Every structure is written in structure tokens, then in C-alpha cells.
Amino acid sequence: MSSNGTEAAIQAQAESNPHKRPLQNSPHGKQAQKPSKRQRKKDKKHIVQEGSHEEILLTDVQNLLASLKASDDAAPTEDGVSETTTQETALPELGTELELEVVELSSTGDGLARRKGVPDEKHVYVVPFSIPGDVVKARVVRHHLEEGYTAADFLSVIAPAPYRDDARIQCQYFGRCPGCQFQMLSYDHQLRIKREIIVKAYKNFSELPPELVPTIGETIGSPLQYGYRTKLTPHFDGPPGMFRKNVPKKPLQACPPIGFTPKHSRTVLDIEDCPIATEAVSEGVDCRAGENEDGSSPNENPAVPAEVECQPGRAKDVLVRIDTPSHVDFKTCITDQKAPATEWIDNFRFTSPAGTFFQNNNSILSPFTAYIREHILPPPAEGQKPIRYLIDAYSGSGLFTITQSSLFPGGSIGIDISEGSILYARRNAAANDLPESRCRFVAADANELFKSVSEYDPDETVVVLDPPRKGCDGNFLRQLLRYGPRRVVYVSCNVHTQARDVGVLVRGVEGVKRRYTVESIRGFDFFPQTGHVESVAVLNRVDE
Structure with a gap:
């Protein structure tokens, strides 16, 4: 059995101005400039999004500042009485190079540091x-005065931490490309950090007392720590005026840099190879090198890397061949976001448009779905009905609906707002020989989800949640509590919004009697070498 699917899609995203201004952009000192009227208007409208990188960083900064203040308040003076230092130290001007001592790691993957030799x-x-x-050594980039921190560019290591080993770094762009943060750490250390990220998320965002949050399990690692990522989204700068209406578009005179935009920069960093990407994706990233298929040089035809097609019998077009016990998979690289991309998870086959969401680390999907399978059903309990139904909210192309369907004799239903995703989910069910009586899909807004499953007895139902990074909204959580399924398995790529939502389910909401307890929480490392971690929380309904 062979697959003519893709290992990944490389999506080229044209950006006329990829740089985004932060909340505060006013430097301290002589270089301070009065913000423009346009900038003041933008800053006034700025709202920190819940669960965003910005909110997570601000929370960690504020907690560190509070601990520093508490430490200073508790420090006794020579006469034995503690006092608080009130003298304000002038901040360095923009562009100043500093020696910084890193004292903590933010859940964003950034180091939080203090200026060496300036203890006050x-x-x-x-x-x-x-x-x-x-x-x-770091260079001052931007002061965020109201938030109490300064953004700085990393320049070099003056004295390494005991567990830092730069010999581990496998990428020539590390320290400039924003994609990875932890290549200098052992993998075991990375997994410990990611467990701590989940611990902090529930401490800072769930609003639950510690006794209601179970001990966070050890993070389950990825079988591959490099060469795992099946999708990348490189950027490039388009020609001048490309987004202006009624303006003639000027063609590029040469192939632009194609890669990623470093922090605090407007210039795309040209990337020829990405070691966390699969072999097929790495070939695609650098496929602009050499001659085009028509014999012309890339500079004569500057465009997004061309799609590499793969068909059975055309071995010259096959980039990577993967042999498994059950099938042979030909991995190719495509750039057409609408083209079908196929992945195998054990014996399950999934196809979806290359530009839509599918998990980006295929190597961990087998142990990940196995873990869900082991924890999706509650332990047998006397007097309780057996579980018969699965509701997969935010089902996408059917990952959980299909891989878990054998456990639910009454049937599994996947619900997603995207009709396109539902179309592919139905095709995937058919490709895996699952009839509609066992596995069906409905296109519906998650806020109207439970109207589609009125025939499912909640005492016999498990709900799987896998929402986008922003998490579930309040209306959906209220609906879920009203429906009251026996068990909830919450999968999330943003442990901070997960913690917020789990807190709501445990505390309950006014006017709804249902609430839940948390059985377990465990992280999965879908993105080794980075500060990202996914989490699975298992909840049980409280029957009072």
C-alpha cells in the first residue's frame, strides 16, 4: 500500500510590513521620541489578548518584579529593620550593550534578566x-515602561549556566531565527521546563486553589527531536505596492530572502535549511537554489518555491520514501495551500488541504492518540451507565473522531465550523472504512454544538475538546456545563487558555449546577527545541 500524499506544505506568506508594534514603544532617556498621532491612536486601541504571548510574558514579568520587591522588603538593614529602596535607577538608552544576569525563564521561552552590577x-x-x-551580552531594543521590562536582543554568552551546552546547537541560524529557543539544552531538561510551563499556567490562569489541580505528569517526549516538523510557513517581502489598490504592481528583480523574521526586526532572515523540519520540508525550503525546471535561473523567475509533484512510478520526483510495516509512504513537499496533504497515524490515513490545520509533528501522533485512547473512557463504576458516545468538538479533519471510534458502540460525531474540514473528515472516515453509523461529521458552530447531539445521553457520553489557541469562549463552556457529559478530555496547544477554561469547568458558572473535577494533566512535546508544549487534561463530572 502506498501513499501519494505530502510530508508537508510550505506556505509562502508575503508581508509588506511583518513588524508589529508592542504595547509600549517609548524609550527612556535622551533618545525618547514623541509617538506620532497615528501611533497614539493604535496604542490606545491595543488590548492584550487572553492567552497570548504578550499576556504570558507580562504575567511572568509582573510575578518576578513582585518577588524582587518582596525580597527587598524582607532584607534587613544594618539596624535590623527592613526598608524598601525607592530610588529609581535610570534606564539605559536604546542601542546600549549590557551585561545581564538571567534569573528566570518565562513560559514564552525568553530569559528574564537583571542588569549586572545594578542590584537596586x-x-x-x-x-x-x-x-x-x-x-x-544583550542590546537594548525597546523599553516597556508601564510593564516594567525592557526588550533586548541576545548578542553572546559571557558566562554560561551550568546546564547550557552550545555544542548541542544544530542550526546555523540559532540566536537569530525566532523559531527555536532551547537547542543548547539537553532534551530531558527541555521536557522538565515544559512541565513547569504547565504548572505555572494552572497557577497563574486557572484561578483554582492548588488542592484542586492534580500533580502535573511528566511531559511525554517526541520520538524525533530534530527533523520532525511537517509544515513551515516561511515569509518573504513582496514587491513595493503589492497591497495597494489601483497601483501598478512592480515585479521583483531578484528572488527575495525567504525565511523567518527575527524579533525586533523588519528584515526577513534568509533560511536555506531548517534542522527541525522533515527532510522533505528542508528540501522545499531550499528548492529556490539552482535552476528552475525550465532551465532558467531562480533570479530570472523570482517566485515562491514551485510545487514538487509526486506520482507513483515517477521516482525522479520523489524526495523521501518512508517504509513502514503496513505501507510505503512517498513524502513530497508542496506549496499549494489547497493541494491535498496526506499523513498516516499507525494504520489510519488522513488527508486535508495543505494550508489547513493538522498536527505538525507526525512522529508523536501515534503515542499521543494512544494516550487519548487509554484515558478517554472513565474507570468502571458501580451504578453508572457504560459510555457509548463520543462528541469531538473542533474536530477538523477527524483526528480524534476516527482514531477513537472503535471505543464507542453508539457512534462518534465530529463537529467543526468549517464545512471544508467536515468534507475532508467524511472522506477520511470513508478511507478508513468507517460507516456513517460509526463515525459521522456535522458542520456547525461550536456554540450550537449540543443541538446536533440531542439524542446522546450525557451519562453515556465523552466530549473531546481541541479548540484553537484562543481556547473556548464563555458561551460554549456554559453549553458544555448545561449538557454535562460524563467525561471531558481537553486537548490544547495553548496550556494557558486551557488552564483558564478548565478553571471555569471546575468552578462552574452561575445558574448551572454542573461542574467537574480534574483527574489528570499531562504535557506532550510536539515542538522540541522550542518553548511550546501541548497538554491533555482529563475531567470528570461531579455527581452530587
Whole structure:
């Protein structure tokens, strides 16, 4: 059995101005400039999104500042009485190079540091590519005065932390490309950090007392730590005026840099190879090199990398061949976002448009879906009905609906707002020989989800949630509580919004009697070398 699917899609995203302004952009000192009227208007409208990188960083900075203040308040003076230092230390001008001591790691993957030799400064410096214990040289980029921190660019390591080993780094762009933060760490250490990220998420965002949050399990690692990522989204700068209406578009005179935009920069970093990408994707990233298929040079035809087609019998077009016990899979690289991309999870085959969401680390999907299978059913309990039904909210192309369907004799239903995703989910069910009586899909807004499953007895039902990074909205959580399924398995790529939502399900909401307890929480490392971690929380309904 062979697959003519793709290993990944490389989506080229044209950006006329990829740089986004932060909440505060006013430097401190002589270089301070008065913000423009347009900028003041933008800043006034800025709202920090729940669960965003910005909110997570601000929370960690504020917690560190509070601990520093508490430490200073508790420090006795020579006469034995504690006092607080009120003198304000002037911040360095933009562009200043500093020596910083990293004291903590933010859940964003950035180091939180203090200026070396300035112990009285109540200010935090945020430095990427650094870890606690490092002394680093960094350049001041931007002061966020109201938030109490300064963004800085990493320059070099002056004195490494004991567990930092730069010999582990496998990427020539590390320290400039924003994609990875942890290549200098052992993989076991990375997994410990990711467990701590989940611990902090529930401490800071769930609003639950510690006794209601179970001990976070050890993070389950990825079988591949490099060469795992099946999709990348490189950027490039389009020609001038490309987004202006009624303006003639000027063609590019040469192939632009294609890659990723470093922090605090407007310039795309040209990437020829990405070691966390699969072999097929790496070939696609660098396929602009050499001659085009028509014999012309890339500079004569500057465009997004061309799609590499793969068909049975055309071995010259096959980039990577994967042999498994059950099938042979030909991995190719495509750039057409609408083209079908196929992945195998054990004996399950999934196809979806390359530009839509599918998990980006195929190597961990087998142990991941096995873990869900082991935990999706509650332990047998006397007097309780057996579980018969599965509701897969935010089902996408059917990952959980299909892989878990054998456990539910009454049937599984996947629900998603995207009709396109539902179309592919139905095709995937058919491709895996699952009749509609066992596995069906409905296109519906999640806020109207439970109208589609009125025939499912909640005492016999498990709900799987896998929402986007923003998590579930309040209306959906209220609906879920009203329906009251026996068990909920919450899968999330953003443990902070997961913690917020789980807190709602445990506390309950006014006017609804249902609530839940948390049985277990465990992380999965879908993105080794980075600060990202996924989490699975298992909840049981409280029957009072």
C-alpha cells in the first residue's frame, strides 16, 4: 500500500510590513521620541489578548518584579529593620550593550534578566536564547515602561549556566531565527521546563486553589527531536505596492530572502535549511537554489518555491520514501495551500488541504492518540451507565473522531465550523472504512454544538475538546456545563487558555449546577527545541 500524499506544505506568506508594534514603544532617556498621532491612536486601541504571548510574558514579568520587591522588603538593614529602596535607577538608552544576569525563564521561552552590577534596579530585561544562570551580552531594543521590562536582543554568552551546552546547537541560524529557543539544552531538561510551563499556567490562569489541580505528569517526549516538523510557513517581502489598490504592481528583480523574521526586526532572515523540519520540508525550503525546471535561473523567475509533484512510478520526483510495516509512504513537499496533504497515524490515513490545520509533528501522533485512547473512557463504576458516545468538538479533519471510534458502540460525531474540514473528515472516515453509523461529521458552530447531539445521553457520553489557541469562549463552556457529559478530555496547544477554561469547568458558572473535577494533566512535546508544549487534561463530572 502506498501513499501519494505530502510530508508537508510550505506556505509562502508575503508581508509588506511583518513588524508589529508592542504595547509600549517609548524609550527612556535622551533618545525618547514623541509617538506620532497615528501611533497614539493604535496604542490606545491595543488590548492584550487572553492567552497570548504578550499576556504570558507580562504575567511572568509582573510575578518576578513582585518577588524582587518582596525580597527587598524582607532584607534587613544594618539596624535590623527592613526598608524598601525607592530610588529609581535610570534606564539605559536604546542601542546600549549590557551585561545581564538571567534569573528566570518565562513560559514564552525568553530569559528574564537583571542588569549586572545594578542590584537596586527594579526592572526586568527580556532576552531570547538565554536561560537562568547565564550571564549574557544583550542590546537594548525597546523599553516597556508601564510593564516594567525592557526588550533586548541576545548578542553572546559571557558566562554560561551550568546546564547550557552550545555544542548541542544544530542550526546555523540559532540566536537569530525566532523559531527555536532551547537547542543548547539537553532534551530531558527541555521536557522538565515544559512541565513547569504547565504548572505555572494552572497557577497563574486557572484561578483554582492548588488542592484542586492534580500533580502535573511528566511531559511525554517526541520520538524525533530534530527533523520532525511537517509544515513551515516561511515569509518573504513582496514587491513595493503589492497591497495597494489601483497601483501598478512592480515585479521583483531578484528572488527575495525567504525565511523567518527575527524579533525586533523588519528584515526577513534568509533560511536555506531548517534542522527541525522533515527532510522533505528542508528540501522545499531550499528548492529556490539552482535552476528552475525550465532551465532558467531562480533570479530570472523570482517566485515562491514551485510545487514538487509526486506520482507513483515517477521516482525522479520523489524526495523521501518512508517504509513502514503496513505501507510505503512517498513524502513530497508542496506549496499549494489547497493541494491535498496526506499523513498516516499507525494504520489510519488522513488527508486535508495543505494550508489547513493538522498536527505538525507526525512522529508523536501515534503515542499521543494512544494516550487519548487509554484515558478517554472513565474507570468502571458501580451504578453508572457504560459510555457509548463520543462528541469531538473542533474536530477538523477527524483526528480524534476516527482514531477513537472503535471505543464507542453508539457512534462518534465530529463537529467543526468549517464545512471544508467536515468534507475532508467524511472522506477520511470513508478511507478508513468507517460507516456513517460509526463515525459521522456535522458542520456547525461550536456554540450550537449540543443541538446536533440531542439524542446522546450525557451519562453515556465523552466530549473531546481541541479548540484553537484562543481556547473556548464563555458561551460554549456554559453549553458544555448545561449538557454535562460524563467525561471531558481537553486537548490544547495553548496550556494557558486551557488552564483558564478548565478553571471555569471546575468552578462552574452561575445558574448551572454542573461542574467537574480534574483527574489528570499531562504535557506532550510536539515542538522540541522550542518553548511550546501541548497538554491533555482529563475531567470528570461531579455527581452530587
